[in-house]
Amino acid sequence: MKNLIRCALTVWMIAVCGLGCDDGTPDPTPDAGNPDVESPDAGTPDAGTPDSGTPDSGTPDSGIPDSGTPDAGYEWDGTYVPLEERGDNIDTGPLASCTRILMDDAGVAVPCGSPQSFDLSPCNRGTLSQISPDGIYSVRERPNGATLVSGFLSSGFQISTSGGVETAHGYPLVQKQVDSQTLYLTSLRTLTDGGTQLYAFAGCEAQSAEHLTGCYQTCTNGGQRRSFGSFDAVRTQRLSEPEMSGIQFVSEQKVALGTPMDIYVTKGHAYVVSSDHGPATEGGLTVIDVSDKAHPVVKKVVTLSGDNYWNSVWAKGDALYVGSAKHGVLVYDISNPADPQLVRGVPGDAFDVHTIYVDGNRMYAQASGANQVLIFDVSNPLDPVLLTRYTVPADGNGFGYPHDAFAYQNRLYINQMGQGYYVVDVTDGFNPLPLGSYTYDVQPFNPTHANAVGTFAGRTIAFEGGENTNAHLRVLDVTDPAHIVKIGEFAMRPQTSIHNMVLVGKRLYVAWYAEGLRVLDVSNPTQPRQIAYANTFRDSDPGRGEGLFVGAIGIRVPGDGYVYVVDMTRGLLIYREP
Incomplete structure (x- = not known):
């Protein structure tokens, strides 16, 4: 499975x-x-942003309350009270x-x-x-x-x-x-x-x-x-809460191929990758024309024989990068955005690349099966050049793999699922240097999963979420990676889990599986507060299943005034930015 x-x-x-x-209980007897970067030889990343225009980056039933509403025009002054880390599973x-x-x-x-x-x-x-x-x-x-x-x-x-x-x-x-x-x-x-x-x-x-x-x-x-x-x-469906609040629904487009997992939006098209998860038998790529947001149109479906688990997607210029379970990063030419053409797979050997992050002229591919982050120079987007394969130092039990990563100001923030949240200096793309880490729920594993990083009041603040029961949002001061401090948190129901998140200015957009899309005001990062939401999970949707991993899974906010959400059953959902 x-x-x-x-x-x-x-x-x-x-x-x-x-x-x-x-x-330990034997069968009873009478x-x-x-x-649970410039060029490969320079080793210096471009400070620019990805082509999407934005770098990726309820009820608090689990016991962590919504921290209140900052005053209008509120600007955080950078002060906080460190919070105790109790982990996700508070027994x-x-x-x-x-x-x-x-x-x-x-x-x-x-x-x-x-x-x-x-x-x-x-x-x-x-x-x-x-x-x-x-x-x-x-x-x-x-x-x-x-x-x-x-x-x-x-x-x-x-x-x-x-x-x-x-x-x-x-x-x-x-x-x-x-x-x-x-x-x-x-x-x-x-x-x-x-x-x-x-x-x-x-x-x-x-x-x-x-x-x-x-x-x-x-x-x-x-x-x-x-x-x-x-x-x-x-x-699972939140019947006591309206379907949405503070946000406007625009349109919905079913994705027929496999189970939708991730999305990237560029050149007036949404690129949705799918896997063979659950009852699905074939994964691949669905290309959707979203030039008319109210009437999206499927233009092409792309599959690759024997490769049915495509989990992540990103674009730079005329290149589309797809994370494949068999071929590492698949590079497609999207000079004609409606008709992607396969160029090749990189680095060329068999790799399971789970997620991709592009920052300027660098691409970071998280190869979960190999327990490595593959760092590429993408100065020529259609011809990525591998700089190095970085392995996060293992902890005492040697357990873990890079699930996701976020690049910001020459640092790579890695969700090393199973071990913890790691910060690495990637100024020299050939020689990443570890700077610090943050762990929780170490026994038996640390479920850190996704993150986004920005600057608030002159401090570097990371928003981190795990994938597990009771997984919730952590707010971390990572200004000094050797001494990371938790300064805030936000939770939904403990039966649900975060998946992906995008930070846009002082708003955090979270694809929160069964909780759908949640939009948080993080102008005061010590007190995240919900300002909008859209419940995407409905019992009545054909093909709905049960469990932790159901509902909203992928999200992009490309700066065109819209929010693009991928729901594992419904497909592509488009909303106006709140």
Whole structure:
């Protein structure tokens, strides 16, 4: 399944293990007794901006409040109070009061994951009548145990009364009981070794019509291995919030090829890359004429045999750069913007390039599979020249890979997913020099994912977001990379995750998966505040699935007065800048 989205490889490895690995509980027996640049030789980057005109760069249910509204005309003076880093996964204990039962009163083993295996006696089950029997739910799971070592896990389920798709953990339901006192769901997965894994959810109580808690179990091969924990679920579509606020919808264009992942806008065209993620079987590039924003027109679809995972895209001059899982960076000639022509792949060997960032005459390609940042001179955009392959120094466990990067004032800010947020001096493109790093949630991995950097009150400020359950926005003072300080943060629901972000002046545009597009005023970076949003996730969209990685994933704000968002199901959405 390509680990859902490769940028979330670590999350899914942990999720699969956490849901299916042995938790130390043996299969019960009757006597048991108790029941996650100029030129290549100059080594100096051009200070210019990318051709797009802009360098890429709710409800706070997770416990981090919206910090208020700065006064009109407010200018931050650069002062702040350092904030404690608590990580994404702040464990407050079990999420529900239910427990599990291994043995019945007669000492007979209770089948793993069965309704009888959940002790719901402490629950207020009458409140479950609030929950709709139709809808998609995002789930945050807390494995049972005294210490939350692996962090919260993510999953989901969808239920229907009209014959629609019904799943749990991405697999078809095999049992379902939903009524005024009960929410019980199970799905079954067939393992590669021929075994089975059962996922079971049991509702405990509902806090509102969109929020419930309960307990879950996973049972491998009938219970030979099992795990148990509590969950906190929300309706993925935000029914209690209007579809949009502070922003105007312009148009929508379906992308038929694969699952849309990223977008770049130049020459009056939007270039959307897709992967074979989920049910999709073929990735590639969709070229959309957006000269008339209200009526986008698909002009061409580009595919490459055997290469179905295209995750990122950027343009400079007449060159379009595509991050490919098989061929590194694919270079296309877009002198005719509606008809891209393949030039070649760079650096020439087989590479999985996950993301691309262009700053002036430099291109930075994050090769996740090789754990390297490939630095190119793109003075001649159609003929990139490789300067060096930079490997971020590994931490003690040697785990991590460059997921994303942002270049600003001769520094490269790298989201080394699995390790932390790294700052590197790239003045000399042949010889990058590490300057400092910032880490959180190190055990078992650091989910840092995307960032954007700018100058505020004479200080260099970075906006950083992870990809994980409860991933939220961090604001970091990176003026001195050797001593990075957290100065602000902003969060949405803990069942959701950030994906990408773009900083335009003092506004931060965030593609926040199930939370859609979120626009934040960051004029006072210590107090980000939401000024506009657009919910892109709708239960009714054909092909919608459940889980953490659904909804808005790609975003560009090219300076033409519009915001371009890629939703994984709906395709290209165009809004007027607020």
